[in-house]
Amino acid sequence: MxxxxxxxxxxxxxAVIDAGGYAKAAEALGKSQSAVSYAISQLETALGVAVFELQGRRAVPTPAGDVLYRRARHLLMEAENLESAATQLSAKVEPLVSLAGDxxxxxxxxLCCIASFAREFPDTRVELYESVMSGTEDMLIQHQVDVAIAGRVPAGFNGEYLMSVTFRGVTSPDHPLQHLGRPVSYDDLRHYRQSIVRDSGIHRRYTEGWQEAEQRLTxxxxxxxxxxxxxxxxxAWLPEAYLKDDLEAGTLKLIPMExxxxxxHALYLIFADRELAGPATRHLAEVLKRQLPAQ
Structure with missing residues (x-):
């Protein structure tokens, strides 16, 4: 049918709902206001239902319009994904690969992995997004990236274990926690400022580790x-890879916990859509799997 x-x-x-009116919708779509009005009129005629009602000078969605808006968003997203899939399948090598890395x-x-990748695919551009916790998941779910390195695998995706990252608690050498004259307890930690790295997700869904200090620096x-x-x-508790030079130089010290x-923390390599991943995306994933755990 x-x-x-x-x-x-x-x-x-x-567009009328998102922009808040016919004039702004027309501007966003690059069309005349009359063309937008005609499209809405044709839609209402075809469906036999009013999707807008006038409140003063504003066009406000009817209850039916609200329902159709939610369904239409999914419909257009699927259409865009379908077109994107067709484009990828018809291309021999992707011109762009997007990577989200926690x-x-x-x-x-x-970047060392990207440098290795670039030697094999010099004409493919790479976009690297540095993300935190649920921010990486959001990019996958919204299809903003082709592949991601994340600490959690979102529902509906398949992740492959990549590597583990060890976090250690550290302070400066002259911090009071280094001079208590005894092992440090978690109760001691409550009385000093703790640094927290903010979840970059839209809704900031996650926190990691112990975060019960009375003062925080986010x-x-x-x-x-x-x-x-x-x-x-x-x-703070930070990944060992960030701490190596400072610990060797003595500019940071491990907290002497009791x-x-x-x-x-485990990290996973996750494709946005493995079946549609082109040769460049797949090769970048292989480089990440080979090189990152070895560094």
Whole structure:
């Protein structure tokens, strides 16, 4: 059965709601206001239902319009995904590969992998997104990236174990926690400022590790937390790869906890859609699997 409503008409309908009116919708779509009005009129005629009602000068969605809006969003998303899939399947090599990498893997390690990849695929551009916790998942779910390195595998995706990252608690050498004259307890930690790296997800769904200090310094990147610790401003649990040079130089010290304090987090390699992944995306994934655990 042939659809009664075209994708362009659904786009016009959604644009009016998203933009807040016919004029702004027309501007967003690059069409005349009369063309948008006609598309909505044709949609309502085809469906036999009113999708907007006038409240003063504003066009407000009817209850039926609200329901159709939610369904139309999924319809257009699927149409876009279908077109994207067709484009990828027809291309011999992707011109662009997008990678989301949780910042617990130092960017220089990921860049070494990208350098190896670039030698085999010099004409393919790479976009690297540095993300934190649920931010990586959001990019996968919204199909903003082709492949991701994440600490959790979102529902509906398949992840392959990549590596484990060990976190250690550290302070500056002159921090009070280094001079208590005894092992440090978690109760001691409550009384000093702790650095926390902010979840970059839209809804910031997750927290990791112990976060019960009375004072916190929340930052967006591990390197910012590292600077704060060097200044004696805070303590934190950070990945060992970020700490190696400072620990060897004595500019940071491990917190002498009374109980085992290191934390180990697994990371997974996740394709947005493995079946549609092209040769460049697959090769980048293989490089990441081969090189990252060895660094």
């Amino acid at each position: 042939e659809p009664k409503v075209s994708l362009d008409q659904w786009r016009a309908f959604m 910042v617990i893997v130092p960017p220089e390690q990921v 930052v967006s990147h591990i390197r910012t937390s590292l600077h704060a610790i060097r200044l004696g401003l805070s303590y 109980t085992e304090s290191k934390r180990v």
